[in-house]
Amino acid sequence: MCLLLSHHGPTGCAPRTLDSGVTFSPMTNCHNQGNMLLKSHITETIHWISGSPFPNPSIRGTSCLLLFVCKSAQTQVQMFLNSILVAVTDLTAKLLGNASFRRHFHLLLSVLVLFGPALSLWASQYSIFAKKSHFLYRMFLRSGWGWTCVFSGSFTFLLSFSVRRSLCLSLRHLSRLAVAGGLWAGFRRLLTLLGDTTGSCYEPLKAPLGGQMSKAEAGQSLLLLREGETKMSCLNMGMQWRGYEVSEDTFLLCLCCLLLAEETAVFGPYLALGGPSGAPLRLLFLFCVFLLSLWVFLLFCLLAYFPQFPTQLLGGALGCLSWRALYQGWYRMGPSWYCPGRPGAGLLTTQGRKDGTTANGQSNGVETN
Secondary structure, X not given: OHHHHOOOOOOOOOOEEOOOOOEEOOHHXXXXXXXXXXXXXXXXXXXXXXXXXXOOHHHXXXXXXXXXXXXXXXXXXXXXXXXXXXXXXXXXXXXXXXXXXXXXXXXXXXXXXXXXXXXXXXXXXXXXXXXXXXXXXXXXXXXXXXXXXXXXXXXXXXXXXXXXXXXXXHHHHHHHHHHHHHHHHHHHHHHHHHHHHHOEEEEEXXXXXXXXXXXXXXXXXXXXXXXXXXXXXXXXXXXXXXXXXXXXXXXXXXXXHHHHHHHXXXXXXXXXXXXXXXXXXXXXXXXXXXXXXXXXXXXXXXXXXXXXXXXXXXHHHHHHHHHHHHHOOHHHHOOEXXXXXXXXXXXXXXXXXXXXXXXXXXXXXXXXX
């Protein structure tokens, strides 16, 4: 700093001798000059960026060089991150678009629902996932359908609109989520009605009416039947509900997993056919893949830490049947006024292919001609 300031005037950092004969080094003056020089560099850089005239053109080259180095480093970082994003999305899209994965994914969920409760024999009840108040259960499981609609709906809309620029086509693809949402709401209402009709509310009693309890009854709690109560009101009053139930959580998780797998599976063939894919579309795709992985993990936790074999099995079966009725049945009829069509239908066309198959040879709903 002293060498640098020595070129800007006679008042540098060299020691001076006072009248009393004591040698004094003005370090304070040196630091002040250094701060002034640093502020000058910053001011010149700001003037160069804003296009204002330079008060001191002698340091224009230094400012331009520093700014060029910063912009070059920023560009290199952006290119590196973009290459990682492209590599990860291409690999994941290839996996989800694979015909074997699409053909056997529902079987994987079925095996998990069928044998998942057996994992409770090895699951620790002291784990953080053994508490219903865990963050993942409160944040994601209770609003699982909302998270699925937000991410899968955004991905589906951006994918369809970026290709055709047609709002009607994008809304037609979004109607698949509306149909699945209506099906989920209808089944939820039906299951609640079924539980209220077939179940009964019981109030536990600590002792019989006479005030005496026999030895045979010592290990058993007496229950008093309460008629006219719904399941919700019964549980809110702290009483017990017994009846036929279907696990709504298992039903929702299975349906969301299969729906996300279907909606994201078209991205692999879409990239293979040369569809435009910017960073926002790829990020939404990765968010959907993350959500799919999260739903599978939460389903595993529910089966391992909160086993309810009959009700969870019925919920999983209902979710798989709903997926098969929609994506393997109704949507295969093709796009029309009464059918939204399969994912990817009408989004991309290629020359020389009239058999309705993608570049991988597998039918994914992408129309080709």
